[in-house]
Amino acid sequence: MAKELAPSPVPPPLERSHAIRPRRRAVRRPQLWTIPYLLPGAALIGFAFGYPLVKLIDYSFQTRPNVPGWTRTTVNYRLAVEDPNFSDALQHNLTLLLAVPILVLVALLLAILIFAPGRASHFYRSALFLPYILSIPVVGLTFGTIYSLNGAGNETLRSLGLSGLAQDWLGDPSFALWAVLSVIIWKELGLGVLLFSARMASIEPDLFDAARVDGARWWSIHRHVTLPALREVIGIFAVIEAITMLSWVFGYIYTMTKGGPGGATVVMEYLIWTQGFAASNLGLASATAVLLLGGLLVVLLGQAVVRAVLLRGAR
Amino acid sequence: MRSAVLARHGILIAAVLVALAPIAFMATTSLKSEEDYARDRAGLPADPTFENISTVLSDPNLSTWVFNSAVITVGSVLLAMVAGVLAAYPIARTTGWLPSGVLPALVLLLAVPPVVLVVPLFIMMVNLGLLDSKLGVIITYAGLLTPLATYLLVGFIRGIPQELDEAAIIDGAGRARVLLYVILPLMRPALVTLGVVAAVYVWNEFLIALLFLQAQDAQTLVVGIASLRGRLDINEPLLMAWSLMASLPVILAFLFGQRYFARGLVAGALK
Numbered sequence: 001m002a003k004e005l006a007p008s009p010v011p012p013p014l015e016r017s018h019a020i021r022p023r024r025r026a027v028r029r030p031q032l033w034t035i036p037y038l039l040p041g042a043a044l045i046g047f048a049f050g051y052p053l054v055k056l057i058d059y060s061f062q063t064r065p066n067v068p069g070w071t072r073t074t075v076n077y078r079l080a081v082e083d084p085n086f087s088d089a090l091q092h093n094l095t096l097l098l099a100v101p102i103l104v105l106v107a108l109l110l111a112i113l114i115f116a117p118g119r120a121s122h123f124y125r126s127a128l129f130l131p132y133i134l135s136i137p138v139v140g141l142t143f144g145t146i147y148s149l150n151g152a153g154n155e156t157l158r159s160l161g162l163s164g165l166a167q168d169w170l171g172d173p174s175f176a177l178w179a180v181l182s183v184i185i186w187k188e189l190g191l192g193v194l195l196f197s198a199r200m201a202s203i204e205p206d207l208f209d210a211a212r213v214d215g216a217r218w219w220s221i222h223r224h225v226t227l228p229a230l231r232e233v234i235g236i237f238a239v240i241e242a243i244t245m246l247s248w249v250f251g252y253i254y255t256m257t258k259g260g261p262g263g264a265t266v267v268m269e270y271l272i273w274t275q276g277f278a279a280s281n282l283g284l285a286s287a288t289a290v291l292l293l294g295g296l297l298v299v300l301l302g303q304a305v306v307r308a309v310l311l312r313g314a315r
Numbered sequence: 316m317r318s319a320v321l322a323r324h325g326i327l328i329a330a331v332l333v334a335l336a337p338i339a340f341m342a343t344t345s346l347k348s349e350e351d352y353a354r355d356r357a358g359l360p361a362d363p364t365f366e367n368i369s370t371v372l373s374d375p376n377l378s379t380w381v382f383n384s385a386v387i388t389v390g391s392v393l394l395a396m397v398a399g400v401l402a403a404y405p406i407a408r409t410t411g412w413l414p415s416g417v418l419p420a421l422v423l424l425l426a427v428p429p430v431v432l433v434v435p436l437f438i439m440m441v442n443l444g445l446l447d448s449k450l451g452v453i454i455t456y457a458g459l460l461t462p463l464a465t466y467l468l469v470g471f472i473r474g475i476p477q478e479l480d481e482a483a484i485i486d487g488a489g490r491a492r493v494l495l496y497v498i499l500p501l502m503r504p505a506l507v508t509l510g511v512v513a514a515v516y517v518w519n520e521f522l523i524a525l526l527f528l529q530a531q532d533a534q535t536l537v538v539g540i541a542s543l544r545g546r547l548d549i550n551e552p553l554l555m556a557w558s559l560m561a562s563l564p565v566i567l568a569f570l571f572g573q574r575y576f577a578r579g580l581v582a583g584a585l586k
Contacts, residue, residue, distance in 0.1 A: 031405070031409055031413070033405070033490055034405035034409060034413060037401045037402060037404055037405045037494075038401070038402050038405060038406075039401075040397065040398040040402070041398040041399065041401060041402035041461050042402070043398075044394070044398050044454065044457050044458040044461045045424065045458055045461050045462065046458075047454055047455070047458045048432065048436075048455050048457075048458020049424055049427060049432065049458065049459075051435070051439070052432045052435035052436050052439070053427075053432070053435075055435035055438070055439075056431060056432070056435045059434060059435060059438070065434075065438065066438045066441075066442070109326075110326075110327065110330055113323050113326055113327055114327065116323075120327075124327045124330075124331060126573065127331040127334055127335055128330060128331060128334050129569075129577075130334060130335065130338065130566070131334055131337075133515055133519075133566070133568075133569050133576070134338070134519075134562050134565065135518070135519035135521065135537045135561060135562070135565070136519065136521055137521050137537050137540060137541040138341075138540065138558045138561050138562055139337075141540065141541070141544065141554055141555075141558050142337050142338075142340065142341050142558055143337060144544075145340075145344070145551050145554065145555065146337060146340060150356065151356060152340055152344075152357035153357075155355075155357045156357045186334070186337070190334070191580065194581065195580070195581060198581045218319070243428070246428075247428035247430060247431075250430060250521065250522050251521040251541075268430075269428070269430040269522075272430055272431075272433075272434075273430070273433075273522075276433070276434050277437075282434050282437075285434050286434050289430065289431040289434060290431075292428075292430070292431060293431045296427075296428070300423070300426060
């Protein structure tokens with residue numbers, strides 16, 4: 001079964017762009033027959049995304065959302081920005097972004113090392129991928145146990161004679177966020193290895209052979225063959241992980257630190273959850289959520305611009 | 316040359332050890348008694364016991380939570396697939412504003428984090444009386460999965476030659492018949508791929524399940540386990556036994572459906 005992981009999934013990019021634009025007889029009129037097919041999907045998306053996004057903005061300008069007698073206000077935004085936890089949370093999310101370059105570099109190195117035919121490669125890839133499919137709360141509980149003051153992590157350090165390095169990883173404000181960061185890297189790494197390996201498998205083997213015949217060494221083969229081929233997928237992986245670090249880490253925080261110690265690991269999602277559901281201030285939580293969404297939009301637009309510029313430079 | 320090969324395997328084996336050690340810790344700790352764990356936290360169990368596992372298996376919460384997780388996973392994945400197949404067909408088989416407008420919008424929706432949706436969704440659930448009901452979260456998950464489902468299936472249907480559609484239409488079949496009898500049978504591999512990826516997502520999802528299923532007998536397995544931490548009768552080996560129980564289904568799904576899982580993630584990211 002391990003051997004199934006390999007190349008088949010990715011069609012080479014050339015084939016793909018042909019598949020997307022076959023020459024069809026173009027019909028420009030609105031096609032009424034499509035409507036009933038689109039309706040169920042549109043209804044589900046409307047339920048989960050459309051209506052909530054509209055109401056989110058609406059609620060962010062209400063004093064007490066959904067309670068009779070609310071009034072229009074911008075006070076939620078002022079409170080959201082002035083909340084001392086807001087700048088802390090933002091700073092923590094930005095710190096987590098450090099995981100992105102680490103993930104890219106380590107996944108790249110591992111994908112290159114794995115890239116060779118044989119049973120061992122399939123085993124390596126599958127084993128490295130396993131953490132990615134576990135649920136975040138289970139990962140959080142497991143690492144919470146390992147990282148505790150008398151947990152398996154410190155016990156291992158002590159038994160190696162390194163008791164000086166043993167720390168209360170999640171209970172010490174100067175280590176807690178870094179400990180969480182290490183867990184996120186542990187879990188997300190497998191996705192990078194999978195994506196990079198899949199793309200590498202679709203590189204023409206001739207390119208490697210040609211480079212080798214030309215006498216290129218390991219480093220320069222990968223510098224001139226692998227890296228250019230992987231540029232696009234590296235960009236995609238980096239964007240996926242950046243979005244993860246900014247807005248998909250709630251489960252880790254909830255199960256490992258609850259934002260503590262002393263607010264050292266509060267992130268935007270945890271802040272929104274605390275404001276909205278622990279403190280029952282749904283207007284404030286909505287305003288913070290709108291700010292987070294705005295920030296994400298800026299990041300997405302920014303990367304689209306950077307990619308467009310880079311692609312133009314490459315041509 | 317030889318030392319390069321050794322270095323390659325050395326680095327990879329080290330990476331695999333780091334990846335697997337916490338999972339091995341979960342498994343071995345669940346086989347320790349409380350005293351055994353207190354004596355040695357990192358090592359192998361000195362006297363392996365299945366006591367924790369049997370405690371978990373006999374806990375009435377387990378069957379409730381597994382049942383809830385299973386119903387919610389199956390329900391939302393099926394719903395998203397039906398909506399995805401129906402929507403993907405016209406998007407894949409037309410040109411113009413439909414594919415060029417809808418596809419980028421779907422990609423944008425994939426980036427919307429659930430945390431910004433939960434406040435309005437929560438108020439919706441309260442107003443509709445759907446708090447603690449499976450129906451509410453099934454519809455929510457199906458909605459969250461529909462962009463991914465539609466996007467993946469559009470890519471797949473475009474790979475099916477349009478001549479097949481045209482031949483069936485000449486034979487007098489309508490659009491619905493073409494989709495049901497020509498396209499759908501060919502989509503089986505894509506649906507399995509999508510199903511595995513989507514099912515693992517729903518099974519593992521935390522935030523929405525935590526907020527919308529608060530009563531203990533309404534919780535999913537993952538949320539139930541996360542809530543065990545504060546309970547007095549829970550010790551670390553028992554907690555790890557619970558974690559193992561929640562992980563086994565996804566690990567099994569991975570081992571048997573690995574090829575589909577990898578294909579789905581790669582297609583989702585690269586197309």
